[in-house]
Amino acid sequence: MIPLLGRGLILLALLVATVGTVVGFATGGRPSAEGSAWTRRLAFTFAGLMAAANAVMLYALLAHDFSVSYVAQVGSRSVPTWVSLVSLWSSLEGSILFWGLVLGAYIAAATWANRNSHPEYMPYATAVWLACASFFSFLLAGPAQPFNTVFPVPLDGPGPNPLLQNHVLMAIHPPFLYSGYVGMTIPFGLACAALFTGRLGHGFIRPLRTWLLVPWVFLTCAIVLGGWWAYEVLGWGGYWAWDPVENASLLPWLTATAAVHSAVLMERKGILKGWTVTLVAASFLLTILGTFMTRSGVFNSVHSFTQSAIGPTILGFLAAALIFSVALLATRVDTLAPEGRLEGATSRDGMFLLNNLLFVLLTFTVLVGTVFPLVVEAVRGVRMSVGRPYFDAMAVPIGAALLFLMGVGPALPWGRATPEQTRRVLLPPLGGAALAAAVGLLAGARSPWTVMTLAFGGYTAWVTLSEIALPLRQRMRAHNEGPLAAFVEANLRRGRRRFGAYVVHSGATLVIVAIAVSSTMGISKEFTLRTGESAGIGAYTLTFLRTEARDEPHRQSLVALVAVRRGGKDIGTMAPRMNQYERQREPVGTPDVRTFPLEDLYLSILNLDADGGTLSLHALVNPMVGWIWGATALMAFGGIVALIPRREGSVALAGAAATVVVGAAAPR
């Protein structure tokens, strides 16, 4: 009964999405109010059907209905309820079903938000969204059908992959990742609509930017949550390994970040329209590539789903989307004529361009490193992997340059700057650079890259903080307000977008600095301790107290209790553990992490002998890792602030519009 209902809902969703695609494109070509209304209705219906299909699956998971193939595959009576809920996206078919839910929600939200605006673009945009929706419905109806009937009905199932049951972050990371990945469909549809209509007017940049920023915020969080999960669960002490699947989530983030920046230039100067649209399309295509990478089984990764039959289908969709995008861009990009031009290279505009080039270069670097093993295997039949050294050699200099640019760009004025102006704005932040580098050297930084990153970080922090303070100071002077009132008025009520952007920059600066420090200034040691023995790492003394066995319904754990002292002071007991899940042969370790303001103490069990008397322990002191999580929250907060809609007719908007009008009217 449940399998039948689920299959029915999916087939209906496929039908509705396909019809919606056709109606949308037809209405785009021959605009009519009725066509637009029908396109919207079909979009909402698709969203509703996907929500219903997901609700049915959730019910089956919670009710342990093992006649549903997906439940038989990932469900288990012995797991806690939250694990059953999370199982919705823990395995391949369910994750595609969940993808459908998120896509439906995005389509419905974007359709609703623009129901009364942009009638010339929206049918095309909705048609492109629903075309993607048709593909994912097709996947669910065929190759990745989660609602197959199992007979005879098993009494119990194996439960999801133990690594996914090991930490509550696994409940959070995938929804963020899907919201980031799937969300890129929306700006892609809008960009296609601009190409189809041959227009990208000033009014349409706003929805494009908004719907680019929404998935960008999710993707930013998702990438870091993934790193956090790896750090808290996998037990090797790091958070990023340039694993293909990690790269898969980074690639669209890089192009989307570039697009967010080029969109600013497009809005201000009326230039880079074709380029921005290309970046938006690339971000979408890279999410599909990422989906292929995680789900085809072609890439070997700790994060990927096991190999499956849907690889060829996703590759087919990727090929279709790529060729569609290239053809659409090639035939239509010349219709998006620039309305202005770039003035000086030493200006904020010039730095935006450089930023874009660096982001694209980094995207290529990561893409090549990720795909290269496949080329080698296809050509020479040798298995190889591109390791950390390659990625670090490329990403570290580009990352450092981007960090510096994040300071230089906002310091420079728009348009054109005289050498005198340039000196005046670029020299003072060197104070911040010197300060940060000095602090780093005192704290023991010796790697030249780390010291340089700290200096660039100090430079950028100086610029960013002065840019945040600037409108505040002006307001305090002009209106004679106190700092708090001026802050609320200038940064939170009026210049939200600008303020949000600088908050994102502050977070990004901290993230880059924390990555540089944590990856070069940590300590890592391995000990073998018998009960009662101690060992030292950094300022910490670790004493192995005893082993405890803990039983939970879905797993049994051996917990090693380790007393931690710092500078002679007792600071508590840490408990890294080995978990033995039902029906899984290999035990899975869970590290224990204690976070202090400046560093983490990270303990992970390498081996615990059967009687629990001897412990092999991997201990790390990881400086500033905790800052990465906090700074990412700051980035997300900044993104959200920048997203809050502006009141109509506010000063900032009029100013921006005026710039474009002047730019457009300027003689070429």
Added chain:
Amino acid sequence: MNRTVLGAGLALALPLLVVLFANLGRDPHAVESPLIGHAAPAFSLSPVDGGPAVSLASLRGRPVVLNFWATWCIPCIEEHAALASAAGRAGNDAQFLGIVYEDEAAQVQRFLQERGKAYPSLLDGDGKTAISYGVYGVPESYFIDAEGTIVAKFVGPLDPSTLEAHLALARGQKP
């Protein structure tokens, strides 16, 4: 038509698609087993439905297909039909053996009654045989030639053509 955009787009897209396509079907999980080319670890295990123990040594002279499986494993259920029919076709030319991985004898018996039993399934009570073969998860299949040497290993559900190809290897035929 902007030829630069078209050229650049195709120059990027086509090689990428070709590489991805060329790698489809490659299985990164089929990590070369260190056992391939070596003598298969010996075992002597009792069939799930009783009777005398079956030892690998007693099967010398015929290729052996060793399939580690469990009733709770969906891919194992998927491949069951392919294995059963291949075993039927092979007759006495090759010996198919199931080795039950972390499962209850009663459940296995019920499963085989419902789905058909074409060859013996052996109980690996303490999991020693699975460990000696380096089984990581089920289903995993090992193809052993007439001299008792492991010639191939396959991870995941077998379909009829993959099964035939691997069995041909065990028979000493070139693929």
